[in-house]
Amino acid sequence: MPELPEVETIVRRLRPALQGRRIVGFSSRWRKHAHPSVEAVRGGIVGRTVQHLGRRGKWIVFDLAPAGHMLVHLRMSGRLEWADGHRPRHVRAWWDLEDGQRLLFCDARKFGRIHFATQLAEVTSELGIEPLSRGFTPAVLRARLARRRGRLKPLLLDQTLIAGLGNIYVDEALHRSGLHPLLPSTALAAADIARLHGAIRAVLREAIRHEGTTIDWGYPGGGMQKRLRVYGRGGAACHTCGTPIVYLRVGQRGTHVCPCCQPAPS
DNA sequence: TGAATTGTTATCGT
DNA sequence: AACGATAACAATTC
Numbered sequence: 001m002p003e004l005p006e007v008e009t010i011v012r013r014l015r016p017a018l019q020g021r022r023i024v025g026f027s028s029r030w031r032k033h034a035h036p037s038v039e040a041v042r043g044g045i046v047g048r049t050v051q052h053l054g055r056r057g058k059w060i061v062f063d064l065a066p067a068g069h070m071l072v073h074l075r076m077s078g079r080l081e082w083a084d085g086h087r088p089r090h091v092r093a094w095w096d097l098e099d100g101q102r103l104l105f106c107d108a109r110k111f112g113r114i115h116f117a118t119q120l121a122e123v124t125s126e127l128g129i130e131p132l133s134r135g136f137t138p139a140v141l142r143a144r145l146a147r148r149r150g151r152l153k154p155l156l157l158d159q160t161l162i163a164g165l166g167n168i169y170v171d172e173a174l175h176r177s178g179l180h181p182l183l184p185s186t187a188l189a190a191a192d193i194a195r196l197h198g199a200i201r202a203v204l205r206e207a208i209r210h211e212g213t214t215i216d217w218g219y220p221g222g223g224m225q226k227r228l229r230v231y232g233r234g235g236a237a238c239h240t241c242g243t244p245i246v247y248l249r250v251g252q253r254g255t256h257v258c259p260c261c262q263p264a265p266s
Numbered sequence: 267t268g269a270a271t272t273g274t275t276a277t278c279g280t
Numbered sequence: 281a282a283c284g285a286t287a288a289c290a291a292t293t294c
Binding site for chain 1: 270271272273274
C-alpha cells in the first residue's frame with residue numbers, strides 16, 4: 001500500500017546508510033520476487049556500489065556504480081528494514097553490505113518485486129509524469145486528461161498517466177478539489193483541473209512532510225493518518241461540511257467521498 | 267470462513 | 281484497432 005509519499009519517506013530514511021556502500025551479497029527465499037531471476041539480480045548487483053538511492057513513481061531506485069540499476073516495488077505489503085537482531089516476519093530476501101549491514105525485504109503477501117536492469121527505462125519507460133516535478137503543471141494535466149476518457153478516479157490511479165498516486169491520495173486529492181471520482185474526465189473545466197492539480201501536489205507534499213500514512217499492520221509509523229479527510233472515514237463527519245463521508249466502489253476500489261463537497265455526476 | 271486488501275495484467279466488449 | 285471497463289491474480293490477515 002505504500003504510495004508516493006510513503007516510498008519517498010522510505011527512500012529518505014534508507015539513503016544515508018546505503019549511498020556509497022558496496023553490495024556484497026543477495027539472497028532470496030522466494031524466487032518470484034526477483035526479475036528477471038534471482039541469479040540475474042545477484043549477478044547485476046553484487047560487487048557494485050549504491051551510487052544514488054532515489055524514487056520513480058512507487059519504485060525505489062538503486063543507481064549502481066559502475067553500472068546498472070536495481071528497482072524495488074513494495075506493492076501492498078512490502079517493507080525494507082535493517083536486520084538489527086529483531087526477528088521480523090515474512091523475510092523474503094536480503095542484501096548484505098560491505099560494512100556488515102543487512103537490509104531485509106519483508107513481504108507478507110509476496111506481491112513485491114525486485115528488478116535488475118542495465119537501463120532504467122527497461123522498467124520505468126511506461127510510467128507517467130512525476131506529480132511533484134516541475135514539469136507537472138495544470139496545462140500538462142489538462143493535456144494528459146484530454147487524451148483519455150473515462151471516470152476520474154481510475155484515470156488518476158493509472159500509473160502511465162501520473163506516477164505514484166494510489167487509492168489513499170487519489171481519494172484525498174479529489175475531496176480537496178471538490179470533484180467526484182465518477183466524473184467523466186471530459187466533464188472537467190480548466191478551473192476544475194487547475195484545482196485538482198493543486199490538490200494532488202498539496203496532499204502529496206503534506207504527506208511527505210508527515211512521513212506518510214500509517215497503514216494497518218503492514219506499514220506503521222506515519223503522521224499523515226490523522227490528517228486524512230476522507231480515506232478510511234466512511235460514516236464520519238466531513239471536516240469541511242459535517243456531512244457523513246460515503247463509502248462506495250469505483251472500479252473495484254474502495255472509495256470515499258463527501259456527497260456534499262463532491263457532487264455526484266448526473 | 268471468507269471478505270478485504272491493491273497494483274498490474276489479461277481479457278472482454280465496443 | 282485501440283481504448284475503456286471489468287475480472288483475475290498474487291497471498292495473507294483478521
